[in-house]
Amino acid sequence: MSEKTTPVKANERPKYGPQRGPGPGHGMGGTGEKAANxxxxxxxxxxxxxxxxxGLIVAVTMGVLSVALGVVGPKILGRATDLMLAGIIGRQVGQEVPPGTTKQQVIDGLVAQGQNDQADMLRNLDFVPGEGIDFGGIGSVLLIVLGLYVASFAFSCVQGWVLNGAVQRTIYKMREEVSAKLDRLPLGYFDKQARGEVLSRVTNDIDNVSQTLQQTMSQLLNSLLMLIGVLVMMFWISPTLALVALVSVPIAMVVTGVIGKRSxxxxxxxxxxTGELNAQIEEAFTGHSLVKVFGRQREVEAEFNRRNQELYKAGFGxxxxxxxxxxxxxxxxxLNYxxxxxIGGLRVAxxxxxxxxxxxxxQYSRQFTQPLTQVASMANLxxxxxxxxxxxxxLLDAEEMSAEPAxxxxxANGRITFEHVDFSYTPDKPLIRNLNLVAQPGQTVAIVGPTGAGKTTLVNLLMRFYxxxxxxxxxDSTDISTVPRGELRSRMGMVLQDTWLFGGTIRENIxxxxxxxxxxxxxxxxxxTFVDRFVHSLPEGYDTVIDEExxxxxxxxKQLITIARAFLADPSILILDEATSSVDTRTELLVQHAMSALRSGRTSFVIAHRLSTIRDADLILVMENxxxxxxxxxxxxLEKKGVYFDLYQSQFSGAIDQVEAEQAS
Incomplete structure (x- = not known):
């Protein structure tokens, strides 16, 4: 695998800093174009x-014990109901028959009188004529049931604690994998992805996975165990009624399958x-000032409303x-109930x-449909x-950078050699073909040319971004593809056109x-690098905290701070990509002195259009296509009167006059 696997167009060279890609989800396939697998x-x-x-085995064991103790409760409570009814019947019958009459004699008397239905109902009832309700027996049954439910609750709590721990450790590992994956993805991947879309996958989507596992694992496990336990008890009590209750299972499966497939x-x-909306919001707020300057608030609001409406429709549906x-x-x-x-009433009769x-x-029938309902209700989550x-x-399956060599x-003396270099962002649009270049140690090499000529691509290749x-x-004598990227880049310092400062003090940024x-x-x-000149005008000096933007x-x-950062790094090779584009002309003259000191003894590559960073270069490369x-x-x-001469005439001659006039004054 190589870093060029997620290319951009040849005339759309990648830039550093926040950049809008072709669109959220572009190149990822899947989620918006077809149903998820x-x-x-x-x-x-x-x-x-x-x-x-x-942990899962422990959780399942605890769940089995919790459900097993819970499902026998209704069966035992049924015994309490029978004891109470037997006491009531025994007292009533005792008032109608002579003392000492047995249960069988009462039943035989009813049969003799032709009251077969009542005789059949009393036959399964354990009563003694003349005796009332056995409150001691009922109390014992209730205590047993209470003990079972308390033990079931305790096992359920242990199960939840163990299961939640397993889920959170899994999500923790997933976040680690995503973080490590981001470090292994090539620059081209991020060129193709809107930053808000990537952030949405890393934050919103992982949080949603965590919430789903957290809520469904315990409920799903308990529901399945409850379903099995209740089904066993139902067949134990009455196989006929159990088969009737099972009719609801295929109905539930069909309903869940049909609705779930559509949702x-x-x-x-x-x-x-959600990812597209996050990308649009991130882009709009990052470029908030630019939106204000060009008065594009309505367009931004309209775009937000459109994407928000799409999210509303999808979420609502x-x-x-x-x-x-x-x-x-x-x-x-x-209906099942x-x-x-x-049918139960008829069988009692x-x-x-x-x-x-x-x-x-x-009770079991209600408990039987309850887990089915819970499983169905968890379908959307x-x-x-x-x-x-x-x-x-x-994201985890995206193609990574090539493996790090050993x-x-x-x-490093700083001799850079490009030997027959070929490169393209897309196979059908070659950008660099058979390029040869030698930069001697300590030389300053300036690279000029029109936009899209391949100037930044050249230094990207040197940094092994591609x-x-x-x-x-x-x-020197080492092929840069044979050394780890980190070691290669540790020898290089870079100052970009797009300045990047981190949330922290000026001292920390340097x-x-x-x-x-x-x-x-x-x-x-x-x-x-003349940072010291303006820092003293700030209230907190070097302890001034720079905000996120x-x-x-x-x-x-900001540009001066980034230059100071590169100066402090003391690299063997220095890359300046339009490094003075954000400073005024007078400050640039001061920075050039610092740059001269910074470039001293180092091989430097300078990408610039401004004449002040080009005229004193040891070697100027003019690139086209x-x-x-x-x-x-x-x-x-200039003496060749070729492409560089034309660039000089169109861009630099006026700048020379201005700079020379300022220097003379």
Whole structure:
């Protein structure tokens, strides 16, 4: 695999800093164009729980014990109902028959009188004529049931604690995998993705997966165990009624399957729309000032409203359709309850069942439909979570950078050689072909040319942000593709056109170039790059905290801080990409002195249009369409009267007059 696997167009070279990609989800395939592959994604999500199998086994064991103790409760409570009814019947019968009459004599008397229905009903009732309600027996039954329910609750709490721990450890590992994956993704991936879309996958989607596993794992496990336990008890009490109750299962499965299939597409679209909306919001607020300047608030608001409306439609449709499951399941459960109550009553009347067993069975029938209803109600949450998991898996499956080699760099003198280098962002649009270049140690190499000529691409290849299609780049005698990227980049310092400052103090931002630098070294770098001149005008000096957008310092001051950062890093190779584009002309003259000191003894590559950073270069490369069309120093190129001469005439002659006039004054 190589870093060029997620290309951009040849005339749309990647830039550093926040950049809008072709669109959210572009290149990722899937979520918006077709329904999520629910089964595959669910199995993969469940496979992430395998490292927690010990905890899951404990949780299942606790669940089995909790459910087993809970489901026998209604059966035992049915015994209490039978004791109470037996006491009532025994007292009534005792008032109508002589003392000492047995239960069998009472039944035989009813049969002799032709009251067969009453005789059948009393035959299964354990009563003694003349004796009342056995409150001691009922109390014992209630204490047993209470003990069972308390123990069931305790096992359930242990199960929840263990299961939640397993789920959270799984999500913790998933976040680690995503974080590590982001470090392994090529620059081209981020060129193709809107930043808000990537952030949505890393934050919103993982949070949704966490919430789904947290809520569904425990409920789903308990529901399945409850379903099995209740079914066993129902067949134990009455196989006939149990078969009647099972009629609701295929109905529930059909309803859940039909509704779930329709809502899954909407949940996939829902999370895709969430990512697109986040991307649009992030872009709008990052460029808030620019939106204000050009008066595009209405367009931004209209775009937000459009994407918000798409998210509303997808979210409403998904929740509404999946929400239908609950009412339908309640209807199925209620119909099932009515049928069981009618058949149970007839069996009590016929003497084939005790009323306590019917009471227990009716309770079981409600408990039987309850887990079915819970599973159905979790369908929308599970579908939403799996749709999010699929988006996370797409990120984890994105093609990575090529593997890090095991080579090492020796002492770098700074000789850079491009040998027959070929490169393209897309295979059908070659950008650089057979490029050869030698930069001697300590040379300053300026690269000029029109937009899209390949100037920044050249230094991107040197930094190994992208891998080559052909040829090689040598640092002294070492092919840079044979050494780890981190080691290669540790020898290089870079100052970009798009300034990047982190939330923190000015001192911390300068020290980012070398975290172990002393206070004296930080001050030296700041003074050499003229940061010291404006820092003293700030209330907190070097302890001034720069906000996230760097809005409390000017663009030129931010650029100076980034230059100071590179100065402190003391790299062997220096890359300046329009590094002075944000400073005024007078400040630029001061910075050039610092740049001269910074470039001293280093091989430097300077991408610039402004004459002040080009005229004193040892070697100037003129690029067009990915090729070096001219090279030489400033005077040599002017004498050739070629492409550089034309650029000079169109861009630089006026700038020279202005700079020379300022220097003379």
């Amino acid at each position: 629910f089964g595959v994604s669910l199995r993969r999500l469940m496979s992430n729980l395998r490292p927690q199998r010990v 899954q597409k909407l949940f996939a679209q829902n999370w895709k729309s 998904a929740q509404f359709i999946s929400g239908i499951i609950m009412p339908v399941m309640f209807l199925v459960g209620n 009515v049928v069981i109550a009618v 016929s003497g084939t069942m005790n009323i306590g067993d019917v009471q227990a069975f009716i 599970l579908q939403s979570g799996v749709a999010s998991a699929e988006r996370v898996f797409e 080579g090492r760099l020796g002492t 891998d080559l299609d052909g040829g090689r780049i040598m640092l 020290a980012y170039g070398r975290p172990d630098a002393t206070e004296e070294e930080i001050m030296e770098a700041a003074k050499a 760097g809005s409390n310092v000017s663009a030129g001051e 990915g090729a070096i069309v001219e090279q030489g120093n400033h005077q040599q190129l």
